[in-house]
Amino acid sequence: xxxxxxxxxxxxxxxxxxxxxxxxxxxxxxxxxxxxxxxxxxxxxxxxxxxxxxxxxxxxxxxxxxxxxxxxxxxxxxxxxxxxxxxxxxxxxxxxxxxxxxxxxxxxxxxxxxxxxxxxxxxxxxxxxxxxxxxxxxxxxxxxxxxxxxxxxxxxxxxxxxxxxxxxxxxxxxxxxxxxxxxxxxxxxxxxxxxxxxxxxxxxxxxxxxxxxxxxxxxxxxxxxxxxxxxxxxxxxxxxxxxxxxxxxxxxxxxxxxxxxxxxxxxxxxxxxxxxxxxxxxxxxxxxxxxxxxxxxxxxxxxxxxxxxxxxxxxxxxxxxxxxxxxxxxxxxxxxxxxxxxxxxxxxx
DNA sequence: GCAATTGCATGATTT
DNA sequence: AAAATCATGCAATTG
Numbered sequence: 001x002x003x004x005x006x007x008x009x010x011x012x013x014x015x016x017x018x019x020x021x022x023x024x025x026x027x028x029x030x031x032x033x034x035x036x037x038x039x040x041x042x043x044x045x046x047x048x049x050x051x052x053x054x055x056x057x058x059x060x061x062x063x064x065x066x067x068x069x070x071x072x073x074x075x076x077x078x079x080x081x082x083x084x085x086x087x088x089x090x091x092x093x094x095x096x097x098x099x100x101x102x103x104x105x106x107x108x109x110x111x112x113x114x115x116x117x118x119x120x121x122x123x124x125x126x127x128x129x130x131x132x133x134x135x136x137x138x139x140x141x142x143x144x145x146x147x148x149x150x151x152x153x154x155x156x157x158x159x160x161x162x163x164x165x166x167x168x169x170x171x172x173x174x175x176x177x178x179x180x181x182x183x184x185x186x187x188x189x190x191x192x193x194x195x196x197x198x199x200x201x202x203x204x205x206x207x208x209x210x211x212x213x214x215x216x217x218x219x220x221x222x223x224x225x226x227x228x229x230x231x232x233x234x235x236x237x238x239x240x241x242x243x244x245x246x247x248x249x250x251x252x253x254x255x256x257x258x259x260x261x262x263x264x265x266x267x268x269x270x271x272x273x274x275x276x277x278x279x280x281x282x283x284x285x286x287x288x289x290x291x292x293x294x295x296x297x298x299x300x301x302x303x304x305x306x307x308x309x310x311x312x313x314x315x316x317x318x319x320x321x322x323x324x325x326x327x328x329x330x331x332x333x334x335x336x337x338x339x340x341x342x343x344x345x346x347x348x349x
Numbered sequence: 350g351c352a353a354t355t356g357c358a359t360g361a362t363t364t
Numbered sequence: 365a366a367a368a369t370c371a372t373g374c375a376a377t378t379g
Contacts, residue, residue: 258372263354267370306356311368317355 022290022299022336250276252335255323260330264320268303273314276338280305285317290336 251272253259259266268277278286285304292299302317328334 256371258370261372265355267372270369304355306358308357308370309359309368313357313370315355 022292022301022334247337247339250336250338252333254333255328255330257330259319260323260328260332262320264318264323266316266319266323266334268314268316270312270314273303273305277303277314277336280312280314288316 251269253266253268253272255266277288280286280303283304285302288301288303290299290301291297299322301319301322303314304317305312305314307313322328326332
């Protein structure tokens with residue numbers, strides 16, 4: 001019973017809230033050297049992000065949907081000369097968003113973080129794809145790069161993203177290690193193949209490293225007030241969590257075409273959903289609150305299931321905004337983290 | 350009645 | 365080969 005109402009937070013009573021952290025990982029399949037990845041599959045509309053970031057614009061297609069390049073060595077590992085400062089650059093090649101964040105933050109006053117996107121949904125972009133890799137909590141901060149939005153957004157918005165709470169992510173500890181320390185990531189990150197723990201979680205580092213590739217996310221600087229929960233407080237939390245390693249990956253999903261469609265609903269892997277998300281005892285959807293590590297907001301999703309054959313299919317609904325905001329495409333991965341610390345995430349009420 | 354959402358069923362894959 | 369899981373399309377609802 002805990003989950004009784006489907007009303008999203010707005011409903012009169014309090015729906016069952018499950019708080020967690022959500023991250024969106026773009027496929028990093030891009031081999032390091034992939035400077036100008038052609039938009040194969042046309043996935044990426046030409047987005048003008050280049051605005052500020054000079055370093056790697058190419059990163060652009062970081063998210064190719066194709067995993068073909070699984071063989072692609074991690075940027076870090078790649079012997080290629082990395083133009084960017086700190087191996088991060090290479091990495092960033094694959095992940096653009098991450099960089100963007102940093103840039104923005106630097107650009108914008110740290111305090112002034114305003115996002116005006118819609119109400120809800122933010123994912124983190126992390127690199128931790130393998131749950132297996134880290135059984136429960138992240139030991140230490142690794143580098144992760146968050147990729148915020150990609151650019152695919154067709155529409156997009158005018159405003160370059162504002163600053164994400166990148167700063168918050170920055171953790172001293174992690175800062176030092178970036179790609180260099182990265183474990184060899186070898187294959188593409190497929191959600192399905194967890195076999196290889198090659199991918200480690202990476203934490204965002206300092207803004208410096210991040211590039212400004214922002215995304216087209218449409219964040220304007222409007223009022224933070226619009227956000228459900230916003231502010232740095234969030235960041236702090238996230239940061240702390242990262243630093244303390246108090247969170248664990250509870251599920252991850254490689255987004256499919258249908259997941260990123262207009263419907264705004266993402267099919268979650270049953271196994272992980274049942275194992276780590278709050279139990280859906282009834283048909284009523286649960287409202288999952290997921291804090292964004294990058295964005296100082298808490299997103300809300302409807303978590304429900306559909307009867308399917310003799311089993312169930314678990315769905316994360318109302319993810320349209322989220323998907324758009326981050327420009328997620330098929331092939332990208334979303335990861336849900338749960339805070340292990342009592343009283344923080346993962347609480348229901 | 351049309352559009353948007355939600356629920357379900359089926360086929361394709363994977364285990 | 366069988367069973368289970370997932371992706372996707374379409375029907376059913378709802379606004």
